[in-house]
Amino acid sequence: MHTFYHAFFSQRRPHHQLNLFLLSCHPLLLKKYWKRSFNSIEISYSSAYLGLFHYLPTMIRRPPTIVCYICGREYGTKSIAIHEPQCLKKWHNENNLLPKELRRPEPKKPELRTITAKGFYDLDALNEAAWTSAQSQLVPCNICGRTFLSDRLIVHQRSCKPKVAK
Numbered sequence: 001m002h003t004f005y006h007a008f009f010s011q012r013r014p015h016h017q018l019n020l021f022l023l024s025c026h027p028l029l030l031k032k033y034w035k036r037s038f039n040s041i042e043i044s045y046s047s048a049y050l051g052l053f054h055y056l057p058t059m060i061r062r063p064p065t066i067v068c069y070i071c072g073r074e075y076g077t078k079s080i081a082i083h084e085p086q087c088l089k090k091w092h093n094e095n096n097l098l099p100k101e102l103r104r105p106e107p108k109k110p111e112l113r114t115i116t117a118k119g120f121y122d123l124d125a126l127n128e129a130a131w132t133s134a135q136s137q138l139v140p141c142n143i144c145g146r147t148f149l150s151d152r153l154i155v156h157q158r159s160c161k162p163k164v165a166k
Contacts, residue, residue: 067127070107072134074127084109094151102150107137 065074070087088107095103110129138147143160 067130069130069133
């Protein structure tokens, strides 16, 4: 990378070629620059072409996340240990407020510990099991059949109407 810059900038180039090279790295700036008097500029295509490939955006890697087996949301690998006890406590509080017929048994943490060839836990398999566990806790509406969290089912049933046959 250093040699590329050194090779390009060490040669004497007209000021407008240098600007074009720098602008080729940033398409939004190039768009603004293009609107100005572009016909008097000698374009160095090779340097602009190299500049575009030199600054291609790299793939952004997200940090690994783990799905909560209670609520189904994604959390970081460090914060899931903090979230799960709080989520379970909240689940118990909300479950106790529900009518007896809507109360659910306590969700069980999936014990899927698949280790990959490199010695790491298989996060995809763990997340799939946690997602399935979270989805299994949803309660179906007795009118339309859609599934909801227990506390949301009560709100839904206020406005749910049976389907009218056409």
